[in-house]
Amino acid sequence: MVMATTISIYASPPSSVCSTPHQITDLDLTSRNLSTSPQKLGGLSSLFSGKGDDFSSLRSDVDYKDLTFTTSSSFCYSPARLVGSSYHRRESHQSPISVFHGPVSCSCSPPMRSFHGGSHRVGANGLFNRFVRKAVGSCVDYELGSDELTFPMEDGSDTRQPYARDLLRRAQLRHKIFEDESVIKAFYEAEKAHRGQMRASGDPYLQHCVETAMLLANIGANSTVVVAGLLHDTMDDSFMSYDYILRNFGAGVADLVQGVSKLSQLSKLARENNTACKTVEADRLHTMFLAMADARAVLIKLADRLHNMMTLYALSPVKQQRFAKETLEIFAPLANRLGISKWKVQLENLCFKHLYPHQHNEMSTMLEDSFDEAMITSAIEKLEQALKREGVSYHVLCGRHKSLYSIYSKMLKKKLTVDEIHDIHGLRLIVNNEGDCYKALGVVHSLWSEVPGKLKDYITHPKFNGYQSLHTVVMDNGTVPLEVQIRTQEMHLQAEFGFAAHWRYKEGDCKYSSFVLQMVEWARWVVTWHCETMSKDRTSICSSDSIKPPCKFPSHSEDCPASYKPNSSQDGPVYVIVIENDKMSVQEFPASSTVSDLLSRAGTGSSRWSMYGIPAKEELRPRLNQKPVSDLKWKLNMGDVVELTPPIPDESLPEYREEIQRMYDQGLAFSRPGTMVGWGS
Numbered sequence: 001m002v003m004a005t006t007i008s009i010y011a012s013p014p015s016s017v018c019s020t021p022h023q024i025t026d027l028d029l030t031s032r033n034l035s036t037s038p039q040k041l042g043g044l045s046s047l048f049s050g051k052g053d054d055f056s057s058l059r060s061d062v063d064y065k066d067l068t069f070t071t072s073s074s075f076c077y078s079p080a081r082l083v084g085s086s087y088h089r090r091e092s093h094q095s096p097i098s099v100f101h102g103p104v105s106c107s108c109s110p111p112m113r114s115f116h117g118g119s120h121r122v123g124a125n126g127l128f129n130r131f132v133r134k135a136v137g138s139c140v141d142y143e144l145g146s147d148e149l150t151f152p153m154e155d156g157s158d159t160r161q162p163y164a165r166d167l168l169r170r171a172q173l174r175h176k177i178f179e180d181e182s183v184i185k186a187f188y189e190a191e192k193a194h195r196g197q198m199r200a201s202g203d204p205y206l207q208h209c210v211e212t213a214m215l216l217a218n219i220g221a222n223s224t225v226v227v228a229g230l231l232h233d234t235m236d237d238s239f240m241s242y243d244y245i246l247r248n249f250g251a252g253v254a255d256l257v258q259g260v261s262k263l264s265q266l267s268k269l270a271r272e273n274n275t276a277c278k279t280v281e282a283d284r285l286h287t288m289f290l291a292m293a294d295a296r297a298v299l300i301k302l303a304d305r306l307h308n309m310m311t312l313y314a315l316s317p318v319k320q321q322r323f324a325k326e327t328l329e330i331f332a333p334l335a336n337r338l339g340i341s342k343w344k345v346q347l348e349n350l351c352f353k354h355l356y357p358h359q360h361n362e363m364s365t366m367l368e369d370s371f372d373e374a375m376i377t378s379a380i381e382k383l384e385q386a387l388k389r390e391g392v393s394y395h396v397l398c399g400r401h402k403s404l405y406s407i408y409s410k411m412l413k414k415k416l417t418v419d420e421i422h423d424i425h426g427l428r429l430i431v432n433n434e435g436d437c438y439k440a441l442g443v444v445h446s447l448w449s450e451v452p453g454k455l456k457d458y459i460t461h462p463k464f465n466g467y468q469s470l471h472t473v474v475m476d477n478g479t480v481p482l483e484v485q486i487r488t489q490e491m492h493l494q495a496e497f498g499f500a501a502h503w504r505y506k507e508g509d510c511k512y513s514s515f516v517l518q519m520v521e522w523a524r525w526v527v528t529w530h531c532e533t534m535s536k537d538r539t540s541i542c543s544s545d546s547i548k549p550p551c552k553f554p555s556h557s558e559d560c561p562a563s564y565k566p567n568s569s570q571d572g573p574v575y576v577i578v579i580e581n582d583k584m585s586v587q588e589f590p591a592s593s594t595v596s597d598l599l600s601r602a603g604t605g606s607s608r609w610s611m612y613g614i615p616a617k618e619e620l621r622p623r624l625n626q627k628p629v630s631d632l633k634w635k636l637n638m639g640d641v642v643e644l645t646p647p648i649p650d651e652s653l654p655e656y657r658e659e660i661q662r663m664y665d666q667g668l669a670f671s672r673p674g675t676m677v678g679w680g681s
């Protein structure tokens with residue numbers, strides 16, 4: 001739920017605070033934090049003032065407020081930084097009215113013509129599409145080649161769809177990017193594409209598109225990503241084609257929408273097969289998602305999933321469970337890898353609530369009083385003043401509440417009671433140099449009493465992975481433990497992007513090949529680059545050699561080892577989805593493997609040769625991305641889907657023949673004389 005904080009000019013994100021005298025340079029696209037920055041906020045400030053539907057049990061649950069890019073999840077406050085900051089500019093775009101909650105009012109609802117539920121893909125069958133288009137009365141024919149927009153752009157002139165105008169106006173009040181010409185154009189295209197479609201919640205489908213785009217806008221995504229966010233479902237759930245999007249919005253947007261569509265298909269496949277419950281395969285899926293699509297497509301998919309999770313109540317309990325499981329296993333870790341910990345926290349807490357309602361309730365009740373935002377903000381103020389008094393300057397001072405799910409996981413993992421978790425409240429201080437780390441530690445210990453045995457000096461004794469920081473736990477008001485982490489900017493960047501990166505620390509990095517590590521690093525940079533903080537802060541970030549990206553951003557040089565591009569030649573493995581006997585698996589193959597290599601691994605291992613002179617396994621009749629494979633030397637690419645159809649056993653052949661004959665006869669009976677129906681097309 002949303003918490004009001006007196007000091008947050010970030011319109012009070014839920015559970016964190018932050019103060020930065022100079023400039024926030026970290027790239028943690030995180031969550032619920034409070035921070036203070038005397039000079040400039042590097043973090044985003046675009047905020048929602050709305051809040052999650054029924055997530056009121058705890059403030060650590062979803063709220064739509066900020067998705068700050070600031071140092072790990074922070075509430076930021078500082079009088080100085082208000083002046084001329086980008087923050088200020090953005091804040092003026094905030095509105096107290098949420099576009100997200102509650103259905104669009106009845107008076108302006110779109111016409112109901114719902115055919116939602118199936119996915120009618122474009123291009124697979126033109127005849128079929130035209131038929132369905134007619135049948136469902138879709139008002140748009142995307143294959144006609146019209147580049148013209150069929151909606152009036154002028155405000156007020158689109159009298160046909162007042163609900164849409166209303167939705168757009170509300171979105172514009174919340175974020176300036178919705179006034180961008182390309183975004184308005186995309187909005188109306190999405191409206192046209194989804195007209196008449198409703199969500200299970202009863203809301204117009206368009207609302208989901210806007211909410212997805214809004215989530216993206218709030219983490220600072222640029223207009224290309226926001227436009228693609230608005231159109232993200234058009235290829236799957238309407239008849240808009242890749243070419244149409246290309247003509248109207250350019251290749252950048254069309255590729256992103258196609259990327260999201262592919263991710264949606266894979267995710268559906270994985271969900272139906274419960275693939276993600278196997279750790280190894282879930283891990284391959286994360287990697288595959290990042291590798292096969294532009295990292296920004298993953299970002300859009302994550303926003304889409306986050307909004308779907310926020311409205312999960314509208315689905316049946318069975319579906320709720322399925323979505324929540326997949327989200328916890330695939331999407332929350334992806335958000336973590338991309339450094340968007342605000343989304344990760346929201347996704348995890350929502351999954352927690354749906355998958356373990358009993359434990360969630362218990363923890364919510366137990367921690368209701370502990371999640372005291374005022375405590376963090378006052379601790380920050382206290383430390384800020386003391387640092388000023390002692391002449392210790394700093395970059396960032398921020399705080400956060402540990403999320404409900406993170407507390408629960410830590411209790412399980414370390415077999416602790418809630419009272420034994422000392423970092424439910426945490427502060428992080430980023431200073432200029434090592435000497436200041438120790439000075440600041442002295443200041444902290446002079447303000448609060450130290451909990452014996454909890455001081456850790458990872459600066460003098462770095463962790464094996466290179467992680468450096470000072471940690472201490474002190475007692476606030478003599479009763480509440482407060483963890484304080486103190487580090488330099490370089491140490492912080494190492495902790496976010498280097499070998500000691502937080503996602504690896506959380507996941508345990510030993511299992512990753514350098515390929516995966518490079519890819520995640522690249523994806524994080526891409527995502528960050530396309531969001532606001534990165535473009536502002538890259539100079540200072542790149543000043544540290546240890547975490548310097550291998551070449552100049554945004555584009556890597558051709559020979560850069562970290563320049564992962566989908567389908568480019570890579571030494572790393574490829575992950576391929578194999579569907580055999582109706583079972584899906586995610587398999588790893590060395591780079592440059594072929595369909596033939598896959599076949600040699602598949603099946604039950606018959607080594608006999610068929611009458612055509614190819615091994616019997618080729619009788620598995622492989623289909624690659626839905627097309628029969630004609631050349632077994634075809635190279636496998638990341639994210640390929642290979643279906644293997646087992647040979648028809650000899651004894652079943654007569655039965656099959658009879659069945660085919662029956663279908664054939666029926667087909668002829670229903671068709672016009674001389675026309676073949678269903679066969680040979």
Ligand SMILES: Nc1nc2c(ncn2[C@@H]2O[C@H](COP(=O)(O)OP(=O)(O)OP(=O)(O)O)[C@@H](O)[C@H]2O)c(=O)[nH]1
Pocket residue numbers: 422423456463465467471495496500501502503505
């Ligand atoms: N990025 C990153 N953060 C780390 C790493 N190690 C520790 N941290 C951070 O530091 C916090 C405390 O770590 P430690 O002081 O080592 O504490 P611990 O031994 O894990 O046990 P607790 O005191 O129960 O948290 C963690 O919760 C992380 O936020 C690391 O390798 N990488």
Ligand SMILES: Nc1ncnc2c1ncn2[C@@H]1O[C@H](COP(=O)(O)OP(=O)(O)OP(=O)(O)O)[C@@H](O)[C@H]1O
Pocket residue numbers: 028030072073341398399400402403406410423425426427428483484485502
């Ligand atoms: N003391 C702190 N002050 C500010 N931010 C913190 C602090 N400790 C962790 N964070 C940040 O909060 C986010 C959520 O971390 P979370 O509480 O889930 O795990 P953790 O504390 O890092 O690890 P663990 O649960 O293993 O102790 C991360 O971005 C992390 O960097």
